[in-house]
Amino acid sequence: MNEDWDVVVVGGGGAGLAAAVAAAERGASVLLFESEKELGGSTQLSAGMFTAAGTSVQGALGVEDSAERFFQHYMDLNQWQLAPGLIAEFCAQSGPALEWLIGLGVEIPAKVSGNAHTPGLCQAGVEDVWRGHVPKDQGYGVVQVLVRAARARGVEIVLNTRVERLLSGDGRVTGVVADGVEVRAGAVVVASGGFARDPELLARHYPAALRAGEDLFVVAADGSRGDHLRFGEQVGAGVTGEGWGLLLPTAYFQRLHHWQSGFPPKSRVYVNSHGRRFMDEDASYAVSSGIIDAQGGTVWAIFDERARRTLPSGYAHWDAEHVLAEAEAGRTLRAGSLEELAGKAGVPAPALTATVRRWNEQLPHGHDPEFLRHRTLANKGSAGNPDPIGEPPFYAARLLPAELVCTHAGLEIDARAAVRDERGAVIPGLFAAGEAGAGVLGGRYVGGGNAVANAITMGRVAGLNAAGN
Secondary structure, eight states: OOSEEEEEEEOOBHHHHHHHHHHHHTTOOEEEEOSSSSSBHHHHHSOOOEEOSSOHHHHHTTOOOOHHHHHHHHHHHTTTOSOHHHHHHHHHHHHHHHHHHHHHTOOOOSSBOSSTTSSEEEOOBSOSSOOEEEOTTHHHHHHHHHHHHHHHTTOEEEOSOOEEEEEEETTEEEEEEETTEEEEEEEEEEOOOOOTTOHHHHHHHOGGGGGGGGGOEEOSOTTOSOHHHHHHHHHTBOEEOTTOEEEEEEETTOOSOHHHHOOOOSSOEEEOTTSOBOSOTTOOTTTHHHHHHTTOSOEEEEEEHHHHHTSOSSOSSSSHHHHHHHHHTTSSEEESSHHHHHHHHTSOHHHHHHHHHHHHHHGGGTOOTTTOHHHHHHHTTOOSOOOOSOSSSEEEEEEEEEEEEEEOOEEEBOTTOEEEBTTSOEEEEEEEOGGGEESSSOSSOOBTTHHHHHHHHHHHHHHHHHHTO
């Protein structure tokens, strides 16, 4: 292994691989360190959906979109609490980054998709223009294409090696130390992921995740240990995105990604501690966790025996037998009537029975005038209306934001993915991307594909600029 490189990349997930490939394409010699035994990080564990605007896939389907429209939506959803210059560049580069992936070999067919697991274009979040690009073979497929591209371009990859610290001198970052060996570089790209696997860092930078208590489970990659924050401390880097991250709403008994845990029955209603329905049960997780948090108390998923019995088999948790076992153990509430169920859940019985009666009069007949869930179901390609909720026994499963996907606090970057110090000045020779490079993922996750788009887009930006450093 040479000791001098143009670019050293720390982390071999989507952001790190994108940075390495982009830097190599620009003619740089590139060395990539990955702390785990295989490449891919959290990107490999994801559905691979990529949020982007003004793409060839959109155009082939007659969808008119632009980076400026994407920017306006992105900033509005995040209440303009993000740096407009950075977000404008991210939105402008998202489309080209997606086309770059397609050019490398990622397959995204120009067809309508009803969900994050069917290749094509789908509704990613709460946007008015569909921007969710779902690749063939999910996140795994994206990673494999990037790995092949990296190897073909001469990127040297070192697995199972955790970078210990940054090297610096003369006012700039000059390399890294790994396994006690100093490796000099013209620039370093930190793409080591987030800190979802480190409870102490969660308590410091994203304490909201710990409110889920024993129900909390993490689906981020094992390497998400917060190394970026430790590197930042070594060189006085600024940190932004404090208190932000992505927690998906789940039933208390879920412990895996939803495509492994399964999905709740279509015939269900979510009620708060007042026994009232308060949301579209299929609302995007761009906003659903916030809606649930705003209830200020326990939220319940209410469904009946027919819904339980007809759950598709093969899933770990939303499975008919698993739900039955939870009810037998008393953890999922079960009762012969809605009135009895209300008593067990501690909600007003008149409100719960009225809520279910109103739901039965509406959604099984194809309309939801209050929460417009019929629109969401149509956008997901759902065939047929939900069944009424009426066959006893009835069930209530506690619902809360408890699936920790990613963390948003990290090294502050500018539109070139260059890391800034605590005064806002650029630290020469240091770049960051993905969860490690903060400022793109905000207080409101824009929708499915936001993290992958951030990783690949800003990883590519970081790699290009590091190579030109």
